[in-house]
Amino acid sequence: MLPRTAVLFDIDGTLLDFHGAGRKSFVQALEQMFGWRDEITYIHFHGNTDLNVLRQIFAAHGAELTAAKQRDFFAALAMELNQLAAEAPSTCHPGVAGLLQALAADPRVALGIVTGNIESTAHIKLHRAGLRHFFRHGGYSDEHADRADIARQALGRLRADLPPGTDFSAVWLIGDTPSDIAAAHAVGARCLAVATGRSTIPELHAAGADAVFPTLADTAAVLHALGLI
Numbered sequence: 001m002l003p004r005t006a007v008l009f010d011i012d013g014t015l016l017d018f019h020g021a022g023r024k025s026f027v028q029a030l031e032q033m034f035g036w037r038d039e040i041t042y043i044h045f046h047g048n049t050d051l052n053v054l055r056q057i058f059a060a061h062g063a064e065l066t067a068a069k070q071r072d073f074f075a076a077l078a079m080e081l082n083q084l085a086a087e088a089p090s091t092c093h094p095g096v097a098g099l100l101q102a103l104a105a106d107p108r109v110a111l112g113i114v115t116g117n118i119e120s121t122a123h124i125k126l127h128r129a130g131l132r133h134f135f136r137h138g139g140y141s142d143e144h145a146d147r148a149d150i151a152r153q154a155l156g157r158l159r160a161d162l163p164p165g166t167d168f169s170a171v172w173l174i175g176d177t178p179s180d181i182a183a184a185h186a187v188g189a190r191c192l193a194v195a196t197g198r199s200t201i202p203e204l205h206a207a208g209a210d211a212v213f214p215t216l217a218d219t220a221a222v223l224h225a226l227g228l229i
């Protein structure tokens with residue numbers, strides 16, 4: 001059976017919580033690469049993308065972000081997160097493992113990642129949470145600052161596995177912020193929003209989510225909302 005439904009997952013706040021290790025790795029990589037001691041308290045990570053964060057930091061420092069600096073910083077970021085990950089607790093949000101198992105076992109479903117992380121740190125976070133094996137494809141922030149472009153990249157990679165001339169009949173993005181909802185709608189997808197991040201259920205409704213859940217714990221209810229049962 002061919003996959004008919006693409007289900008794309010955001011990582012932070014949706015699948016897992018890395019308890020500040022992502023922010024800490026940014027702070028440490030900034031000092032290591034550029035000698036900047038900056039706690040980046042002016043940066044909001046929720047719903048943001050790593051490339052956009054880096055651009056915001058360079059703008060705050062009045063510095064020019066070259067392609068080489070971007071590449072070198074992202075390499076340092078992955079090294080810092082890898083070290084922190086050895087000790088940092090990583091918590092899967094309720095129901096995540098059960099939902100992913102159900103979706104992965106469904107031949108109608110193609111799973112993907114749409115995250116503001118760069119690919120290397122996304123993989124570190126997923127691996128640490130025991131979720132890496134669920135995802136072959138994704139869209140990441142290495143080249144894209146706009147989450148809609150990241151969603152486009154992920155969908156393009158998932159579609160490359162489909163027979164030529166065919167397409168998904170439904171695309172869902174599961175995320176925890178208004179940025180996920182906007183990115184989903186920008187690429188013609190629907191958004192199932194989950195309030196396990198910073199955004200509340202009313203905020204996610206107000207941002208136009210197509211479905212809102214307090215957590216992903218009720219697998220049957222989520223599968224029903226996705227049109228799979």
Ligand SMILES: [Mg+2]
Nearest residue numbers: 010012013176
């Ligand atoms: Mg998120």
